[in-house]
Amino acid sequence: MADTSVKIDDTTRNRLKALADDAGMSMKDYLARLAADKEHEKLLDTATASFRRLIGEPGILDRFDADFGGLPPAATAPQAA
Template sequence: MADTTVKIDAGTRDTLQSLAKDAGLTVKAYLAKLAEEKEHARALDTATGAFRRVIDEPGVLDAFDSEFGGLLPIAHNTTRAA
């Protein structure tokens, strides 16, 4: 992939350099890792939303429990993603 240039203010550059250094990475590698992590988080948020919509459908959670032996009791009462 070809490199490109992005203009940012000096303060942001310094922050990115410091974060990259602390992670033992170049700024280029740090930004690539950050972009990958953010993309993963976005995909997880999308999947979590879809999962929540599905299990909110009447009968779906009961059918899942019947087919697969049920979730742990806390899974039915949490607002957090699995």
């Protein structure tokens, strides 16, 4: 894949460079990771919204409990003496 340039102001460039340096990465690699992380975040946001819509449907949680036995009983943690 060919490289390209993006015009940004010096302040933003310096901030990105500092973040890349702190991560021990080149700015090119840091920006690639940042883009991948943002794509992943967007997918998780979409999945979360879908899950919330699903569990908001009447009867879905009852059906889940019927099919899978509900949540396990809460474990009791040992108490300090």
